[in-house]
Amino acid sequence: MRPLVPVSRPARIVLGVAFFVVFVAVWAFATLGGYVSKTFLADPVTMVRSGWTLLTEMGFAHDIGMTVWRVLGGFVIAAVLAVPLGVAMGAWKPVEAFFEPFVSFARYLPASAFIPLLILWAGIGEAQKLSVIFIGSFFQLVLMIAVAVGNVRRDLVEAAYTLGSSSGSLVRRVLIPNAAPEIAEILRMVLGWAWTYVIVAELIGASSGIGHMITDSQALLATDQIIFGIIVIGLIGLVSDLAFKAGNRALFPWAQLGR
Amino acid sequence: MTAEPSGAGALPILQVRALSRTFHTAAQGETVALQATDLDVAENDFVTILGPSGCGKSTLLRIVAGLDRPTTGEVLLDGARIGGPGADRGMVFQSYTLFPWLTVLDNVCFGLRERGLPRAEQLEVARDFVDRVGLAAFANHYPKQLSGGMQQRTALARALANRPRMLLMDEPFGALDHQTRELMQELLLGIWERERKTVLFVTHDIDEAVFMGGRVVVMSARPGRIKSDRTIGFAHPRHYSLKTTPEFGHIKAELTEELRAEVLAAARQAAERD
Numbered sequence: 001m002r003p004l005v006p007v008s009r010p011a012r013i014v015l016g017v018a019f020f021v022v023f024v025a026v027w028a029f030a031t032l033g034g035y036v037s038k039t040f041l042a043d044p045v046t047m048v049r050s051g052w053t054l055l056t057e058m059g060f061a062h063d064i065g066m067t068v069w070r071v072l073g074g075f076v077i078a079a080v081l082a083v084p085l086g087v088a089m090g091a092w093k094p095v096e097a098f099f100e101p102f103v104s105f106a107r108y109l110p111a112s113a114f115i116p117l118l119i120l121w122a123g124i125g126e127a128q129k130l131s132v133i134f135i136g137s138f139f140q141l142v143l144m145i146a147v148a149v150g151n152v153r154r155d156l157v158e159a160a161y162t163l164g165s166s167s168g169s170l171v172r173r174v175l176i177p178n179a180a181p182e183i184a185e186i187l188r189m190v191l192g193w194a195w196t197y198v199i200v201a202e203l204i205g206a207s208s209g210i211g212h213m214i215t216d217s218q219a220l221l222a223t224d225q226i227i228f229g230i231i232v233i234g235l236i237g238l239v240s241d242l243a244f245k246a247g248n249r250a251l252f253p254w255a256q257l258g259r
Numbered sequence: 260m261t262a263e264p265s266g267a268g269a270l271p272i273l274q275v276r277a278l279s280r281t282f283h284t285a286a287q288g289e290t291v292a293l294q295a296t297d298l299d300v301a302e303n304d305f306v307t308i309l310g311p312s313g314c315g316k317s318t319l320l321r322i323v324a325g326l327d328r329p330t331t332g333e334v335l336l337d338g339a340r341i342g343g344p345g346a347d348r349g350m351v352f353q354s355y356t357l358f359p360w361l362t363v364l365d366n367v368c369f370g371l372r373e374r375g376l377p378r379a380e381q382l383e384v385a386r387d388f389v390d391r392v393g394l395a396a397f398a399n400h401y402p403k404q405l406s407g408g409m410q411q412r413t414a415l416a417r418a419l420a421n422r423p424r425m426l427l428m429d430e431p432f433g434a435l436d437h438q439t440r441e442l443m444q445e446l447l448l449g450i451w452e453r454e455r456k457t458v459l460f461v462t463h464d465i466d467e468a469v470f471m472g473g474r475v476v477v478m479s480a481r482p483g484r485i486k487s488d489r490t491i492g493f494a495h496p497r498h499y500s501l502k503t504t505p506e507f508g509h510i511k512a513e514l515t516e517e518l519r520a521e522v523l524a525a526a527r528q529a530a531e532r533d
Contacts, residue, residue, distance in 0.1 A: 158326050159356035159414075163370035163421055164346030173369070177360045254360050257403035 042224030051228035067209045074133025075194045082141035090149025091171045103139050111136030112200045124205035136197035137190045148182040149175050181255035188244040195237055271299035272457050278332035280318050291482035292318045303455040307472035311522040315483025316461045320429050324350050349418030351431040355410045357402035363413050364398040370421035388416040408439040425457035452496045465514050477517050480525035
């Protein structure tokens with residue numbers, strides 16, 4: 001193996017799948033072989049079986065739906081507000097100077113630490129769940145988008161000016177299209193983080209959702225259900241990630257060139 | 260065919276008056292990049308500015324483009340003082356400045372769209388200019404799919420399509436290999452011979468300056484100022500074989516001597532700074 005030499009597509013798929021096979025094999029060996037107590041870790045077969053029961057008999061599909069809805073709801077609200085603010089901060093330095101110190105401070109505030117406050121303010125309904133996701137993703141989005149917009153090549157800006165661009169059209173026709181693929185990439189990444197916040201939000205004061213199911217299962221020592229819940233989250237994350245990547249490729253074909 | 264350096268009677272299209280530029284840096288303090296410089300450019304002339312690297316020739320061009328501000332002096336275009344960049348001075352940069360998210364055709368449309376031309380008209384004008392630089396077959400390619408020479412041809416088409424009063428070129432072929440550069444010189448000269456658009460062209464390549472210029476202005480080492488200014492009388496259209504004629508060689512030899520003194524001075528300055 002030489003460094004940086006690319007691997008063929010079939011080999012890449014085989015290698016990627018092989019990891020999952022090895023992972024499950026080790027897990028099965030440890031649990032079915034009796035090396036680990038069932039109280040602490042369920043085996044893969046039990047996990048799949050109880051997952052099926054969860055889906056068919058205990059309405060887990062509804063929990064999944066609720067969680068997806070919360071993640072998307074909170075994330076969309078955060079994105080709708082963060083993209084314009086991030087663009088404005090990246091483009092106009094006084095705007096950046098005004099917001100940047102506060103946003104930099106706010107993004108280190110752990111979203112989960114706000115949960116007790118948010119329960120006090122918004123109750124234990126959906127507003128509280130959406131707020132946690134909003135706090136967790138909004139400030140991150142704003143800062144990263146501002147940097148992406150501000151990182152435009154200066155000679156492209158100068159070229160636009162010599163072609164007659166005004167300040168407004170420079171933002172609309174150079175800064176935004178230039179940063180668009182990176183903004184899409186930032187949205188993809190932060191959506192992944194939003195998934196971790198929603199589960200935390202559902203662990204406390206929720207009556208539905210994947211996180212709620214996991215807390216319930218903890219009381220029953222049902223590690224099979226907990227693992228199934230975690231795997232479902234991973235799978236949804238993987239699917240949304242692939243969809244986002246495909247969307248970005250379709251929207252910004254020029255950004256893929258020369259990679 | 261070429262106009263005299265200061266055309267009698269007619270107002271020069273570009274007047275540079277007592278222009279200077281001093282940069283302030285924390286490391287080196289004050290650096291005089293450009294010393295009080297005067298320069299007139301007559302309508303339809305092709306003026307090349309020749310100088311060693313770091314002599315302030317790019318600074319001069321950037322101030323004319325409105326991308327940099329002078330410390331003293333002023334630049335007048337058609338008698339009016341310029342205050343910033345504008346579509347009346349088209350520019351081709353040394354770096355590749357095509358917008359990577361736009362195709363060749365849409366890059367050429369960029370300035371036309373800024374002027375508010377209807378889309379159909381934009382496309383018509385852009386197709387014509389893409390054709391003139393020989394890229395009709397690549398109209399729908401993205402910049403990253405093009406070679407360096409093709410990108411600079413597109414940049415030239417983009418600047419020309421905007422119908423600027425004059426064209427500013429900052430070592431536009433500097434990043435290209437020798438053969439491509441010679442082809443680009445012929446292409447640009449061919450376009451100029453048809454349109455006679457006023458050009459101010461910065462280069463450090465003597466062949467390039469003499470082959471294309473109606474007038475060659477030599478700048479001194481830092482602090483930059485104009486050292487000599489000569490009219491190049493070769494008739495148009497110029498053929499690439501001009502470069503091998505004795506007259507061409509004679510002018511080139513003289514300019515080489517002049518430039519060499521400046522390059523040595525620049526090297527001495529650099530050594531003293533270290």
